[in-house]
Amino acid sequence: MAKVRKAVFPAAGLGTRFLPATKAQPKEMLPLVDKPLIQYGVEEAMQSGVRNILIVTGRGKTAIEDHFDVSFELEHLLETRHKKDLLATVRAVSDMIDVSYVRQKEALGLGHAVLRARELVGDEPFAVILSDDVIDAEVPCLRQLLDVYEFYNASVVALMEVPNESISAYGVVDAEPVAHNGGRDRLYRIRNMVEKPKASEAPSNLAIIGRYVLTPEIFSSLEAIEPGSGGEIQLTDGLKHVLRSRPIYGYKFEGKRYDAGDKLGFLKATVEFALKRYDLGQEFREYLKTLSI
Numbered sequence: 504m505a506k507v508r509k510a511v512f513p514a515a516g517l518g519t520r521f522l523p524a525t526k527a528q529p530k531e532m533l534p535l536v537d538k539p540l541i542q543y544g545v546e547e548a549m550q551s552g553v554r555n556i557l558i559v560t561g562r563g564k565t566a567i568e569d570h571f572d573v574s575f576e577l578e579h580l581l582e583t584r585h586k587k588d589l590l591a592t593v594r595a596v597s598d599m600i601d602v603s604y605v606r607q608k609e610a611l612g613l614g615h616a617v618l619r620a621r622e623l624v625g626d627e628p629f630a631v632i633l634s635d636d637v638i639d640a641e642v643p644c645l646r647q648l649l650d651v652y653e654f655y656n657a658s659v660v661a662l663m664e665v666p667n668e669s670i671s672a673y674g675v676v677d678a679e680p681v682a683h684n685g686g687r688d689r690l691y692r693i694r695n696m697v698e699k700p701k702a703s704e705a706p707s708n709l710a711i712i713g714r715y716v717l718t719p720e721i722f723s724s725l726e727a728i729e730p731g732s733g734g735e736i737q738l739t740d741g742l743k744h745v746l747r748s749r750p751i752y753g754y755k756f757e758g759k760r761y762d763a764g765d766k767l768g769f770l771k772a773t774v775e776f777a778l779k780r781y782d783l784g785q786e787f788r789e790y791l792k793t794l795s796i
């Protein structure tokens with residue numbers, strides 16, 4: 504079975520939910536405490552053993568490329584000022600990854616963005632990480648999916664139960680539980696899936712969250728399908744097309760997911776991540792307690 508070596512990060516979206524902050528800055532660069540959103544995803548890929556990062560960018564996204572590049576001026580300044588810790592932090596970012604970029608000229612949907620990475624991915628399985636979905640987990644979420652992939656040699660998507668009133672914001676699956684590792688509570692075999700259904704038409708309360716391990720058949724499926732929800736080429740529709748000839752699994756991951764693409768979700772993640780920080784948590788907790796809320 505082919506090993507998953509590459510992770511695709513679609514990052515060409517316009518970030519309209521965060522205007523005006525995202526007018527001149529990519530949403531992937533919004534910081535949670537002191538690290539840009541996309542870096543959380545990149546670190547998750549690295550910690551899952553996937554070292555080759557492919558970022559699908561668009562217009563106005565050069566800050567992402569600069570972030571993962573070496574900053575000679577900054578490193579020089581920190582060196583002359585003997586700021587060793589900061590220097591190490593800055594170097595760690597550029598040393599971290601082997602990164603390639605491909606441009607999505609028009610924002611025609613998530614499936615379209617993934618298809619742009621076809622040449623760079625080639626004929627091998629790969630991961631997709633949506634950096635809006637920040638997942639705090641003991642075992643990185645992508646690692647959890649890779650364990651399933653390595654067992655079944657089939658595509659796997661991350662699943663989470665969501666309440667009925669928000670189900671129409673997601674790709675939703677119709678799936679049956681599968682016994683796995685002695686339990687039946689996390690693994691599903693997917694029968695069907697639908698992108699952003701009306702709440703009344705959702706096949707279940709199991710939503711797809713932004714982590715995928717995909718086999719390369721997805722590319723020809725994405726080419727074959729028509730635009731779907733929102734007039735866009737949807738990854739969910741591509742997966743549904745793959746389902747005609749191959750099994751796809753869903754895994755209800757362990758961990759806490761934050762929708763950092765949403766203002767409230769972003770604020771929740773900021774507060775909880777700050778509280779967990781060894782250098783900030785204590786003082787921040789005390790500060791929060793002084794607020795009359």
Ligand code: G1P
Binds near residue numbers: 613636737
């Ligand atoms: C995308 C996918 C959707 C998935 C969601 C997870 O939607 O199209 O299937 O459930 O990510 O965050 P978006 O949030 O980009 O509208």
